Amino acid sequence: MTRFLALPSRTRLAEALSSRRRQVAAALLGLGALALIALSLGSGEPDPVGGPTVLRRLTETQYRATIADVFAPDIPVNARFEKPVRYEGLVAIGTGTSGMSPFAMEQYDTAAQGIAAAVLSAKRRKDFLPCLPANAKAFHEECAREFLSDVGLMLFRRPLSATEVSRYVGLARRTQEQLGNFYTGLELSLYTMLVSPEFLFRIEQAKPGADDGTGELDAYSKAARLSYFLTNSTPDRELLRAAGEGELDSRWGLSRQVDRLMASDRFEGAVEAFFADMLQFDRFDELSKDPAIYPAFNSDVIADAQEQTLRTIVNHLVTEDADYRDLFTTRETFLTRPLGVIYRTPVPTRGDWEHVVFANDANRAGIQSHVSFLALHSHPGRSSPTLRGYAVRQVFLCQHVPDPPANVDFSAVEENAHQKNSTARDRLVMHSTEPSCAGCHKVMDPLGLTMEQYDGVGTFRTRENGAFIDTSGSLDGTDFNTTAGLAQALRNHPETPRCVAERMFKAAVGRDITWGERAYLDWLDEQFADDGYRVPELMRRIALSRNFFAVSGGDDARGKPQVVTGRTSEPGDKS
Amino acid sequence: MGAVRNYRKTLAIGAGVTMAAAIVVGVFALSPSGPATAETGSFLRDGKAGFIVTRIAYALGPDASESGACTDGMSKDVSQIFALTPEGQQRPGEDEGVYSKRLEDGGERISASADGKNYCMHPELAPPDTHFRTLDSLSVRADGIDIDGIDSRGRPGTPRHLADFAGKNGAKGVDNQFFRAVGCSRSFQSDGQSNSFEIGMYSGSWGVVLSLDDVDDLENDDDVEVGIYANADPIQLSPTREALEYATYAMDQDENFRATTRGRIRGGVLTTDPVDIRLRSDVNALTLERPLRDARIQATLSKDGVLKGYLAGYAPVEQLYDYQFAFRNAKDVSGKPAPLGRIIHSSNGAARVLGYTCQGVYQALHRLADAHPDPRTGKFTAISTQYAFEARPAFVVDVDTKSVNEKLVRND
Incomplete structure (x- = not known):
């Protein structure tokens, strides 16, 4: 925390000192003023533009x-x-x-x-x-x-x-x-x-x-x-x-x-508002899931999922004053009973929040493993490695991925969505083989495929359509095969802190x-x-x-x- | 977490370390103010599993119309009985509406003794109901299991009305005298209303949770602990009113509604030792208790955690009569004795609408009782009763839980 020295009142000093001492005092004041200027300029902040x-x-x-x-x-x-x-x-x-x-x-x-x-x-x-x-x-x-x-x-x-x-x-x-x-x-x-x-x-x-x-x-x-x-x-x-x-x-x-x-007290609200904006939570207003596939995903879950992540962020960043990058590896969070159904974890407290730490082997590290992220960046009836990979790039790393070509054919993916022994990796093979797709998908899919261990609302799974899910993935040169590995890669990515700093300034000035x-x-x-x-x-x-x-x-x-x-x-x- | 009071060892959670153990033994004990450890994984974690009963109904048998077993017809309600008397005949030119009203009034008159005591409240005062029918056929196959390990069917000295049923798929010795008692009552047929008491469960009035502990092998395990508890939380449902898996439920804090026993799993079938249990029930906002003596579970446990089978035992006749038919000991939501007027109207109304008389069913239950003889009189005091149930994975925790609307409910 930056502290600035308070200078004594110039008038009171003058009254207290003799004329000789006034000269000394004046010199001291001059030095003090210089020091203050140096302090200000010494921050190294570039001139305002x-x-x-x-x-x-x-x-x-x-x-x-x-x-x-x-x-x-x-x-x-x-x-x-x-x-x-x-x-x-x-x-x-x-x-x-x-x-x-x-x-x-x-x-x-x-x-x-x-x-x-x-x-x-x-x-x-x-x-x-x-x-x-x-x-x-x-x-x-x-x-x-x-x-x-x-x-x-x-x-x-x-x-x-x-x-x-x-x-x-x-x-x-x-x-x-x-x-x-x-x-x-x-x-x-x-x-x-x-x-x-x-x-x-x-x-x-x-x-x-x-x-x-x-x-x-x-x-x-x-x-x-x-x-x-x-x-x-x-x-x-x-x-x-x-x-x-x-x-x-x-x-x-x-x-x-x-x-x-x-x-x-209102400061926490500002932190919440910024991250709700950055995480695009306004899109929850339009989010829907197929109730036949995801029966537990209801309006309580939608509200609680957002609050879970915001509580986690405020607790981590404000209450604990912890490293922003650790938001992507933290297992500490807050749960309600409706969320417990999705996370498949017990929540003894009824009608209130429970402060929990996910176990090391619970496959829940970081806010990118929260329901709020996983459900928001999925389709109504299935998960999406591409949407998730895209969101990680765009939301957390401030990286730009172009929109798909206008004539892209999604039917090949849709047709095989629920085939036996078929995983998203199998279905999305054309993303890496079709040149018009590969350019963009190679930066999104490898991330998202590791997150395939979460279904369309964020429940952990090891199989899809009966087949084991291959969780190998990579992020800009860092390979991993677990969600914990992805969390660590995201935490250590140089663009992760830069992105939030840039976004914070943009949000502050509104442009x-x-x-x-x-x-x-x-x-x-x-x-x-x-x-x-x-x-x-x-x-x-x-x-x-x-x-x-x-x-x-x-x-x-x-x-x-x-x-x-x-x-x-x-x-x-x-x- | 302030509500967390205690966690039983039988709690079902967590791979590696259970939530219960983690909180009580681990994190909670070491750091009382710190967050609890949350585990995820399959339904069986560290040898423990929890379940919420999502379907439950009396295990009965085929409808009378299918089996043809009710050769003397179906049981009758008081209005139907009155209609059989000379006074109950429709008079020439009598309007249908007037006649119908006269039948209702006549039925009401024969529902009470000469000195005005209602037979639903005092069935022991009533004369025998000769219009009540029980299922005395030996050819009908019943749902359920052999509770006592004895096949009394064909056994010398066994009265016909106490003979065990043959079961489906060649099962023998099925003890299900409750089916015998109500098998010829229209409301206990598959489209009847008396066997849909789980409606209350789906509205959150009551529920049942189960727990397994000490499970080493889901297919074969010689010794497991099984808990059967009343659920203190409302069942969690999907938008299409299907019970959700992996929700958290608190077991009832009243020791009367908690029971544990030992069991074994063989070939994926869980069988437990008998234990007296007590569940909750409700009718018309009347709170009731549903005891079952020597209760045991025989159910198949699937790999994805669905437990499906029977909960079987002996229902004390007087209490069965109360929770299912007469509601005499019902309480209101605050635990005080329910208003007598509501009890009388509910029991008589149910009998009239559902097609039996209170005294008829009371007499049948006593006649068909097959267990727990009174040491003084030798008369059986309990009747074999079975429930078919299905339970799905859930987290069963031992905390004092309250609805956020608790004060509203109790008008505090």
């Missing part, structure tokens, strides 16, 4: 968390959010690239009505209003102004301008005049805020840049980026205060806020990296290694780095990032 400012739509979890934090957890959000768009492997980037459909607007409208009605209801308004005028038939200007200014600050993540305040107060007044109720007027103004782009989108604003064109976010945009990165929710009052008083522009002030946010940021990512990768691959420390470094808030000038600043990876494809129909 930055990218464009981003307009990012709140994700569903962010929306719900924001409403809970601004008002209360029991304020209902009655809406069905549309499927998020994933870009560059992350919804966190997709939120800055997608538009808004009429359906989404309808849902925001419904949610806003419900939230405003609940907040201003006779039962709850006392919890949120600074005043409670008894005469609801009259308009109370001061009360309305105070409430709408404050709630506007929290919802828009910045203070409202005088014009904005007047507009919302005026709307409340006109509503009160027409409908005869003060609280109904406030309700309509609150509703209007909740459907405003200023609330639904995080609209980043940049300060003017230096001569080279590189600038940085303004204080409130910094607060929002920081808060959603470290808590997956809206800035709290303390963070907004710090932003308003310019504290986020100083290393010390920023560090203080980062420490505070990372120490909060793909620019050419100029490649050096920063190299530095981040080195720091991650030096920190023992501790993810909280990685997040702290990102949050404290000058690159985190940097905004590029020129075309970039107008929203045209220079994409360096070209990884635009998403999981397609690969068998």
